[in-house]
Amino acid sequence: MSAPVRQVLMTCAVFEPGTRGGGLVPAVAGTVDSAPPDVEIRLVTLDRDIGDTHPYPGLSGRWVSRGRALVFYLAARSPHQWLRLFGVLRSRRYDVLHVNGVFAPLTGAFLVAARLRLIRCRLLLVSPHGECAPGALAIRARKKRWYLRFLRALLRGADTRWHASTAFEAAHIAAVFPGARVVTHHLPVDLPARARPPACAPADVTRTVFLSRIAPKKNLGTALRALRFATGPLHLDVYGPVEDPAYWARCAALIDALPAHVTVRHRGEVPPGAAIDVFSRYDAFVFPTRGENFGYVIAESLAASCPVICSAETPWTSVLDAGGGTVVGESSPRAWADVLNAFAALSPGERAVARARAGEAYDAWRAERTDGNLFAGAWARQPSGRVRVGPGRGVPGGRR
Template structure:
């Protein structure tokens, strides 16, 4: 994150009523935000939404005072308002009732045109929506960005609990005439399956990505092992275990480097046991989290990204991989199928170890020149995708009530 985005910690608190004269006032909530990065793609999506909004939009963001999995708060930020361009960010400790009360007293003096929450289930979404329903928080409209939580893959995890919750929560959302932000037609269809009455605004994720892909280096004449990389949260949704089960079945030499924050410790224990049982022709290593500024460089150092995800509403790491001229081996549960089939890599429709092992075996059998050709094709796929990006911000769309479905 650029250093000039946040006001220095010694700066005075931002007046809570600074938005009162702004044309379009928005309260945004997100469980995780910068300077943290372990929350993955949604952190970058929210950052870009704030930074790219027009001067007519005055956003206030409420977020946690620490990163995913962190036990300590960001130094000097807990319970503070921090400036970020035209936006103001409050870093909240969920275990400090005084901070909740102080924040509510400040927010209740404001009147927002829009409450925009990033998650269907997170407490950082539930609390403000309920507050609006009870009249404790003023917002004319409410929008939910589910960030892939309505996909079949996401709903398959803890499905019983989610079905029970949705039965109750659906009534609350319906009573407020809540609108939804979907990144793709596919995600909009997922939302409509859960909430048939919903108004869904389709607006592609905007994120800061290089204008050009990384240059493809010359490769050695002698073939070496296929260099695969996995970048993502260590959680069932990202499906690292399937990647490990697949490489265990591959007969050719393979290197698999794993990067990402550890979100689910029980799931990580399963992955550890799979790592320990890998055959001698497979070298795999977990490297921990990687800073967002280094992700493209890490990906550019590999022959392919492997991501058997259960579902993505966008898939930032896929865009970053293509930006690194690194082909992507991906499940068919993302909006990237046509881009990958058009040269960006390969789509594996079956989520089985056998299907993924067969695809990895095929890539491992390629010559250095064939791997280089695949990387050049990934770079071209990125250029085509990048050229087609729209530049409209979701908050700008909402301020003009444009793009309704």
């Protein structure tokens, strides 16, 4: 007899063809596409990209096939679509309700629906995607504290697992939710098997890049404040969608006040799949992020042999210390300025060596990594009849 088909219901605020979700979109796509044959997935996502006022053409309110998965594109303000969606979802019982994001728009609604038994599921699986990092929680902290109280009450008594991409993130989850049962399992990534060589040789002036969403969590402002103390010529190109216009206005004011020997340009958004090509043209990726559960963009930079100058709020510290770049242990602009000035003082030949070392660090990390699926081999019935999710393996540096 064939094994029974396991039913998984997933939620994710942004999914393909959206491009502004950072590493969330490829992480969820990898989970869906690599699901084992005995897993059937229904994924609910919003019908528009982050910051867009119009839906994707022809997708709103529709179910779309993706391999063995079905994806529903929901207009969040359409009661008709909500009623039609739940009419379909109530027709079956799910082994797992997997929500992506603690503060994501769909998470609260679907967890409430599960609590009220509008959705029947045996297990709740929550993937915070870095939202439990201290730096991330510090943004709009009061509002988040109130929501976390609500969430703890909502999950009390439910069979819940928390998914962490790395042991680094697992520690953050445990600090916010004491006693939480955390599954540590890295997700499949669509990255080159080996690092690509740089697209061009280092120039006389150091060329750095920031590539991420322009939002408080990604912390572009700290890099711009640091550039006020630049002691020599330095160039920074900024790529990424403006997720928070008010934050970008503050960043623009900082750019206007920079000294004449520092050049900063906003180059717009990077097309899907083009990040590695962009990184290959620069001497370093400057990323003062307030917290990453994995940091897909860091992997893309290293895959382009582009060193990463990064905060300590990511799981990549060991890889960067091994040659992938520099970890800035303090969050002050002065601390960042010291690191950027030291890097800008390197000769073109020394920067070429740093790029080669970044590629070697990527190759070592990639060779140690074994991708898998969050649901593969994770089903084992307990006497209570509940489904338990087993732990995964691996962290970015290949260490526990």
